[in-house]
Amino acid sequence: MNTLIFRTLAPFITALMLFFSLFVLLRGHNEPGGGFIGGLIAASAFAIYGMAFGVQAVSRALRFHPLSIAGAGLLLSVLSGMVSLAAGVPFMTGLWATPHILGVEVPVATVISFDVGVYLVVVGAITSIALSLGESED
Template sequence: MNTIIFRTMAPLIVATMLLFAVYICLRGHNEPGGGFIGGLIAASAIAVLGMANGAQVTRRALRADPLAIAAFGVLMAGFSGVASLFTESPFMTSIWLYLELGETTVPLSTPLVFDLGVFLVVLGTVSAIALGLESRGGAD
């Protein structure tokens, strides 16, 4: 699928999908969504980009190896659980920080860090698989 229409529309499709993936990931603890489904949507966007431009061009556009992204996500998710041990709480106990930004209070928490870690794990793993399949065994 290498038509001029698809190659032209792919960046718009990818940008929309990535924005939606971040939205789904960030609303995960209050409504349906979260890191897993957000990561799947983002990985699908990477797969679309790979179909339009080729696997090698997409790997260069990512600027990081997808498996390195997944490894960083594992570290983030693990750190979110270990952080509670510094407060002498049980493993994976939520820690909340309330940031005052003008008249708005932004709650930050370790569940958010965990969800972002899961997002990166799923994004990196599924992107590595998709780009590996798109490269047809390294022929790309």
């Protein structure tokens, strides 16, 4: 499936899927969706890119080993829960703050940092599996 049309469209499809995965990630704390499904969409984008250009191209595009990305996501998710313990409430209780950045009130929540952590875990784990399957084919 390494046709000229596929190799030409793969970068566009990958970029579109990555932007859509970020949209799903960011809307997920208000509506269904979030980190898990956004991470699956992003991992699918990297799989499409890998089918078109190979495992090495995906590794160069990621810049970090996929398991390192998953580890960073796991750390972020655990730290999001620890913030609630430091505040004296039960583990994984959602906390919100509204700092003023450049004169604008920006709501920040531990819920979104947890979702970003889940997103990174899913992207890292699924991409690592896909890359190892791609390497075994070569």
